[in-house]
């Protein structure tokens with residue numbers, strides 16, 4: 292074998308059957324082969340398991356999918372390259388021309404775009420309501436044969452809580468599927484409800500490190516099977532190396548989530564009694580209008596704390612600028628704390644009425660609470676409040 296051949300066929304290193312790596316290796320390979328054409332053909336006929344091409348499936352990605360399905364309490368999962376990828380591929384795989392979707396004002400901006408702009412181009416219609424308008428959902432389901440209801444809880448950024456039992460019951464009796472974007476609550480929450488499909492951004496709590504993107508859809512076997520082929524063709528595959536990083540991050544998911552929730556609760560309490568703050572949105576606070584519903588549905592209340600400053604937009608900008616420990620950026624669920632200033636908030640596609648329903652005001656600030664020492668975070672929040680609203 293010449294060197295130029297050898298470098299393309301390096302020596303194989305085989306592990307004995309009784310010799311295992313403790314951490315699964317990254318299968319950083321696009322292609323997989325079987326020992327013979329017969330076995331390859333059997334694989335294509337579905338007569339044997341295996342892997343062939345990473346766009347369709349890969350062992351490292353598959354390990355992540357199986358773990359996520361188990362955490363969310365469902366049979367199966369498909370991973371892809373981002374949370375928005377998971378949402379778009381799920382919506383595209385499940386809808387066709389003439390279908391109707393129910394969605395909500397209090398929804399992640401790209402999801403609104405996908406339903407209102409992209410799917411609309413393919414003749415999919417929608418009704419957009421407030422997540423609090425349960426009666427409106429009932430009415431819309433009666434008025435239109437509906438393919439699916441797409442919702443979130445807690446919502447972004449003001450942490451409204453969806454009545455999941457009511458939504459899933461109404462949708463089910465109308466023959467509509469429910470898709471819940473469960474990114475804010477996490478993989479260990481809401482599995483007890485009859486949600487047909489959960490979608491997640493793996494970019495957030497899964498790795499916690501803020502260094503990798505991913506997304507997933509999780510549900511029962513036949514539903515995942517029905518969208519699997521379209522997902523392979525839409526092609527937003529998660530890279531095996533990213534899947535490995537996410538798997539590594541998940542090892543500390545529960546301790547991170549719990550510690551960050553405890554920090555978030557403390558920060559929410561600090562904000563709640565501060566004279567510069569007119570309103571705090573955190574489902575764990577008894578003053579949250581849906582605290583009882585949140586308590587009934589959730590094990591933990593999440594790490595997003597939003598609030599309104601008495602002095603409005605300018606104060607919000609000053610507050611965000613004065614924080615020292617919080618990075619001024621989007622996203623959430625990472626171990627470092629983050630802040631979104633009022634002017635960075637989405638919603639430009641909404642009407643004045645819809646903006647009012649969304650409860651996002653000119654002075655709404657969103658904090659994503661990290662793993663830093665809570666006294667340091669509290670001190671930082673207090674000094675930034677003093678800078679933003681000097682008279683209080």
Ligand SMILES: *Cc1c(COP(=O)(O)O)cnc(C)c1O
Pocket residue numbers: 373374375376399443447472474475491492493494495504505506622
């Ligand atoms: C971030 C986020 C997404 C999108 O995830 P990406 O991985 O950034 O594409 C979807 N839904 C919610 C609720 C999110 O917070």
